[in-house]
Amino acid sequence: GQQLNQSPQSMFIQEGEDVSMNCTSSSIFNTWLWYKQDPGEGPVLLIALYKAGELTSNGRLTAQFGITRKDSFLNISASIPSDVGIYFCAGHSTGTASKLTFGTGTRLQVTL
Amino acid sequence: SQTIHQWPATLVQPVGSPLSLECTVEGTSNPNLYWYRQAAGRGLQLLFYSVGIGQISSEVPQNLSASRPQDRQFILSSKKLLLSDSGFYLCAWSGFAEAFFGQGTRLTVV
Numbered sequence: 001g002q003q004l005n006q007s008p009q010s011m012f013i014q015e016g017e018d019v020s021m022n023c024t025s026s027s028i029f030n031t032w033l034w035y036k037q038d039p040g041e042g043p044v045l046l047i048a049l050y051k052a053g054e055l056t057s058n059g060r061l062t063a064q065f066g067i068t069r070k071d072s073f074l075n076i077s078a079s080i081p082s083d084v085g086i087y088f089c090a091g092h093s094t095g096t097a098s099k100l101t102f103g104t105g106t107r108l109q110v111t112l
Numbered sequence: 113s114q115t116i117h118q119w120p121a122t123l124v125q126p127v128g129s130p131l132s133l134e135c136t137v138e139g140t141s142n143p144n145l146y147w148y149r150q151a152a153g154r155g156l157q158l159l160f161y162s163v164g165i166g167q168i169s170s171e172v173p174q175n176l177s178a179s180r181p182q183d184r185q186f187i188l189s190s191k192k193l194l195l196s197d198s199g200f201y202l203c204a205w206s207g208f209a210e211a212f213f214g215q216g217t218r219l220t221v222v
Contacts, residue, residue, distance in 0.1 A: 031209040042118075042202050042213030043156075088156065092209040100211050104155045 006089055006103030014111050019076040021087060021106045029091030032065050032072040033100070037086045046087075047074070081110050114139035118203045118214030125221055131176075131190040133217050135203030138184065143205040145186040147178055150200040150216075162186060193221045 006023045013019055023032070031050055035043035047058050049065035049072060056063055060077045072089055089103040118135045125131060137143050147159040158171045160178035168178050175194050179187045186203060198221045203214040 033210060035213075040200075040216070040218070042204075042216045045210055045212065048210055090211070099158065099161060100206070100209070102156045102158075107153070 004089055004091060004101055004103040006106055008106055009104070010107040010109070012109050012111060013079055015079060015081060017079055019079055019083070019108060020073065021089075022071060022073045023089035023091075023103045024071045025091055025101070026070070027091070027093065027101075028069040029093050029101075030069070031092040032063070033090040033092070034061075034063050034072070034074050035088045035090065037088065037105075039085070043086075043088055076108075079108075079110050081112065084108060084110050114205070114212065116203065116205055116212055116214045118217060120217060121215060122218045123220070125193050125219065127195055127221055128192045131188070131193050131197070131219070133188040133201055133203075133219075135186045135188075135214055136184055137205045140184070140205070140207065142183060143207060145180060146204040146206070146211065147176075147186065147188045148202040148204065148213075150202060152200075156202070160188070195221050197221050 004023050004025045033048050034046045036046050037043040047056050047063040052065055052069045053067050054065040062075045064073045066072055086105045086107050088105050090100045092100050115138045145162045148156045149159050150156050160168055160170055162168050162180045165180055165183055176190050201217045204211045
């Protein structure tokens with residue numbers, strides 16, 4: 001099935017550093033979502049974005065809905081060890097039979 | 113509040129054996145339901161989705177099938193498992209856009 005381009009694929013960062021990842025699509029989406037998946041568990045919804053240009057925060061996480069509606073960004077400030085996991089973006093468009101399109105994932109590893 | 117239950121958590125099955133994974137949702141009506149598969153360290157591959165009882169759409173041709181016998185029940189099945197069916201299977205539900213996932217089933221076909 002269709003997937004979004006998500007980058008970077010993986011990243012090693014030091015504890016306390018800020019993290020940025022992004023997702024791009026050739027299609028316009030009306031909703032952007034960001035998920036985090038811990039090893040052996042299902043993805044958990046972190047942030048939902050509903051309007052182009054929207055900037056939303058959830059604790060140390062901040063996500064933005066791109067103006068073109070074809071991209072989204074997730075930033076994590078002052079990373080901590082429990083931020084380790086795989087982060088997925090997902091896009092949703094009305095009229096696509098309610099399916100979400102998921103990004104390929106960014107694997108985040110934090111070194112102490 | 114809505115909850116999603118998926119079981120079993122882990123499963124080891126021999127090649128050629130049948131499979132049945134079950135997923136149920138509580139606290140909502142007429143949810144959209146999904147089955148995803150995830151290979152180790154990889155992304156989410158949508159296998160099936162359903163917008164209502166008895167309505168199943170398949171995303172990729174494969175050795176698996178899905179059924180929705182009740183509004184909040186989604187079942188993933190196979191008549192004869194292949195080695196390539198091993199993976200992490202995730203059930204999810206959504207209302208409009210946001211999807212919420214179960215805890216997953218780790219299937220190992222030996």
